[in-house]
Amino acid sequence: MQAIISIKNLTKAYASGFQALKGVDLDIRQGEIFALLGPNGAGKTTLINIICGIVNPSSGSILADGHNVITDFRAARSKIGLVPQELATDAFESVWSTVSFSRGLFGKAPNPAHIEKVLRDLSLWDKKDARIRTLSGGMKRRVMIAKALSHEPHILFLDEPTAGVDVELRRDMWKMVRGLRESGVTIILTTHYIEEAEEMADRIGVIRKGEIILVEDKTVLMEKLGKKQLTLHLQHPLAQIPGALSGQPLTLSADGNELVYTFDAQSEQTGIADLLRQLGEHGIDFKDLQSSQSSLEEIFVNLVRSQP
Template identity: 80%
Template sequence: MAIISVSGLTKTYASGHQALKTVDLDIRKGEIFALLGPNGAGKTTLISIICGIVNPSTGSVTADGHDVVKDYRAARTKIGLVPQELHTDAFETVWATTNFSRGLFGKAPNPAYVEKILRDLSLWDKKDSKIMALSGGMKRRVMIAKALSHEPTILFLDEPTAGVDVELRRDMWEMVRKLRESGVTIILTTHYIEEAEEMADRIGVISKGEIILVEDKDVLMRKLGKKQLTLQLQSPLEAIPARLSEYPLELAADGHELVYTFDAQAEETGIAGLLRRLSEEGVDFKDLHTSQSSLEDIFVSLVRAPQ
């Protein structure tokens, strides 16, 4: 069931730059969706249109059943946005700025709910601190608290862990999972590909203003991932035996390593056949190990591919 539906969306700025080219995208209710793309791919424009910050040139977007242009107020109350840049009043306290954000959406005061948010984000002991006195990581947590203050069902996280240390990043990942468990749909953009690999249910890749792929993360890793078997040879080879030409093998320059690359989704029985053939050819090895391509490898191959 789609909670966000994007149909025929385009955006051309007054300068003539076409940021989006006919984007169609459905984001499912209750999922963590990672939107990946290089700088200038159109990620921020797409998010800004869905959040009602930028008007589309053509096409339509609905958020939880509300058109983001025709029914802006209802759509916007469903959405929380944590922007990449840290924008908040440096002289306000954590408590005051979170309550103020709630009021902007016409929500009645609810101190118990605000307290829960601050506690969940490990900000409760900082509630009376001025924003200017907080570390960068704590300021980012405050931005998340502000985005959650009006109880949205959709949360956009634009580079949420930029400039955040490793420990705090792990804490934030855990917080995002808890939000998803509570029923909030999370849309994440990140330059940390391992972040998407760790958390996302589905992956969308945008390049040059077009969505070039949307896939379940696990399916994507199986379909586009590669595995490698590296064999450390007992004795160096001068060349790969001709009878092994059917296997995609590479020989290291010093002749001491053979590397076999195969599709991650393919049956690995090919390894057994290869090892048997090596034995028949009198090629002995002393060690072996396998490795699998990461989501980062897949992402780089996708955005570099001619479109």
């Protein structure tokens, strides 16, 4: 699939000597939802700010929808909408005025029908004449998204978009994000709610200490790095795991009533069949079983911890 953002050997170093980004290479595909995950201080916001022209890189190149973000800044920036972490807007303007003004900043002709659609999609229409200062934090967050969408961008950056937003508003936002993706908009999001990335993203990128350590399709990532567990509830408790089964990835509960078998996608079929056969040979019967799979959050934590 064609890349709408192409980043090559991107670095950012500050005068203090701190290296915020170290040789980042990344292609983001047109029309996907890409989740950029990383611990605090990993470089997520720095990377986004460079792509959006807020921060200058030390070296490297970035193309946004075919436009170089340094040498062809205006054309590149017109393709991008940005919802930053910080709530920054004119407190005394109305919702309608501030969103319409944002559209004008990009040289777009007035389009009241588009502004109305954006406000309705974000459940802001009944607040269109309200002053920004009278809105709740969650509503202000929606206004920031509306401003970012005012000029009909092809690329939308959402930097911690649901921070401080209640559950109902969060669901509305993700419904809107799915609709944008269906209309062809590319979404890049950072979030501390990793379950959101697990639910929404097509691909996952993980950044740590200024370096991209992994980029993978979400489903492939879950299969490759996710662990599954099969819990067998035994008919009769065991004092210990039989020696013949010591080579299996098994753990026994403290009360001896449960055996837990841990496996990955590659060993799923043969491993479970082999385990059940061996249990039968040793006269170990079970009355129930259940399976579970590690979440994206667990995979993320393990990835970050495993890096030097």
